[in-house]
Amino acid sequence: MRKRILAPVCAVLLAGALALAGNQSAQAADTLLSQGRPALASSLENGESPAIAAFDGRSDTRWGSQWADPQWLRVDLGATATITQVVLEWEAAYARAFQIQTSPDGSNWTTIYSTTTGAGGRQTLGVNGSGRYVRLYGTQRATGYGYSLYEFQVFGTSSATPQPTGGAGYVNANPPVTGVVPSTATPPAQNPPVTHREFQANCSVSRSNLNDDPIIFPNLPGASHSHTFMGNRTTNANSTLPSLQAGGTSCITPGDKTGYWMPTLLKGNQAVQPDGPQVIYYKSGVIDYRSVRPFPPGLRYVVGSPTATLDEFRYAPGAVEGFECGNSAFNWDIPANCPAGTQLNVRYQAPSCWNGLHLDTPDHKSHMSYPVNGVCPASHPVAVPMIEFKMAWPVSGDMSQVRFSSGRGYSFHYDVYNVWDPPTLAALVRHCINGGLQCNPRGFDQYKPERGAALNENYELD
Numbered sequence: 369m370r371k372r373i374l375a376p377v378c379a380v381l382l383a384g385a386l387a388l389a390g391n392q393s394a395q396a397a398d399t400l401l402s403q404g405r406p407a408l409a410s411s412l413e414n415g416e417s418p419a420i421a422a423f424d425g426r427s428d429t430r431w432g433s434q435w436a437d438p439q440w441l442r443v444d445l446g447a448t449a450t451i452t453q454v455v456l457e458w459e460a461a462y463a464r465a466f467q468i469q470t471s472p473d474g475s476n477w478t479t480i481y482s483t484t485t486g487a488g489g490r491q492t493l494g495v496n497g498s499g500r501y502v503r504l505y506g507t508q509r510a511t512g513y514g515y516s517l518y519e520f521q522v523f524g525t526s527s528a529t530p531q532p533t534g535g536a537g538y539v540n541a542n543p544p545v546t547g548v549v550p551s552t553a554t555p556p557a558q559n560p561p562v563t564h565r566e567f568q569a570n571c572s573v574s575r576s577n578l579n580d581d582p583i584i585f586p587n588l589p590g591a592s593h594s595h596t597f598m599g600n601r602t603t604n605a606n607s608t609l610p611s612l613q614a615g616g617t618s619c620i621t622p623g624d625k626t627g628y629w630m631p632t633l634l635k636g637n638q639a640v641q642p643d644g645p646q647v648i649y650y651k652s653g654v655i656d657y658r659s660v661r662p663f664p665p666g667l668r669y670v671v672g673s674p675t676a677t678l679d680e681f682r683y684a685p686g687a688v689e690g691f692e693c694g695n696s697a698f699n700w701d702i703p704a705n706c707p708a709g710t711q712l713n714v715r716y717q718a719p720s721c722w723n724g725l726h727l728d729t730p731d732h733k734s735h736m737s738y739p740v741n742g743v744c745p746a747s748h749p750v751a752v753p754m755i756e757f758k759m760a761w762p763v764s765g766d767m768s769q770v771r772f773s774s775g776r777g778y779s780f781h782y783d784v785y786n787v788w789d790p791p792t793l794a795a796l797v798r799h800c801i802n803g804g805l806q807c808n809p810r811g812f813d814q815y816k817p818e819r820g821a822a823l824n825e826n827y828e829l830d
Contacts, residue, residue: 403521405446407420411434412431433506451470456521467482567811572619583668596629600785607785622827627785631780633772653753654721660802663786674781720739722751753801792823807821
């Protein structure tokens, strides 16, 4: 990995002052629409230069591409917006020739700015366009490296701008969590070293082949594609926090009545259900695992998208290991063949930074964010457990007819509706995640048995 030379402190301070002045000028008439929004890039230079880093409002993080032309970086504004200004803060590796483009759907693009004489540094571009998606499309690099952006800011007006105290589609946290500063601390070294910060929730299928989704289509039975549900046994289109709290669970831990669901896997027209308890990890997504807090009751969100392209699935901000079977791994679509007797597996990580204000938002994603370089962004300062689905389906052989009810393999996504018993979840987070352990569902680390468990043999608090 190449090392980067940091600019002198005075230059950084000057750039920050210019950025502040530019932002104040732009915001006098327009709103910054892009900060904290979902982002996607054509490629990544390495794991420390994700697409979202260009939209996090931080001058110490960046998006970097691979060292080839062309490359692109796009942001989803959440709804159609009128775009009036774009501000680019380049690192030394900038674009000589590039375009700013907008799109209503992420597929069809209109160019609203174009140059072949880009000079890098800070560029403030007056533009006139509209669209839900805005992207920078680079066609000629100015250096032998890739494209590298500290910030990509889009200004304008949009009905999707988050409302601070709620509104249509917003579910407010009560009480909200405010005054949190994202931790940049590194936990002290321990002996033996801390290598894991997690516990498992083992949950079997509780309901299957149900065309309901209480997050995306509340109170609309049959409106969604088919889902496979785990955890709560009562999840349906009409589910609410009280109804789920009154339900039973297929999870080993009685205190976990969370609703987990994902699109049904199909072989031809026959549903294939996961066999036995599935592994749902609760991990730390941030470096300072001591700062992770339990989910608030009723927090809900969607991970991934049924309309994702292969690249959107592959380059999602969280770690995506894709599909595997036998010795074939890191497939971004379902493999064409799997050795007889093997299983199809997928692993996909959720965002783990919460804005502290909303249990849900209109797009079911904006209240959550992925960490950047192991730290939560200031817009989503509350570190919560990072969920990772590790699903396995008993299907092998010819896989040409295997797909999800939502489409191709890269349409895989999942929903989480938190209904943990608060004291039980708090005990597991404190003992396993904050304590730096690799726990089973009881909160027991077999490699460090002297640390004990969080729950008794019945997976309950004493």
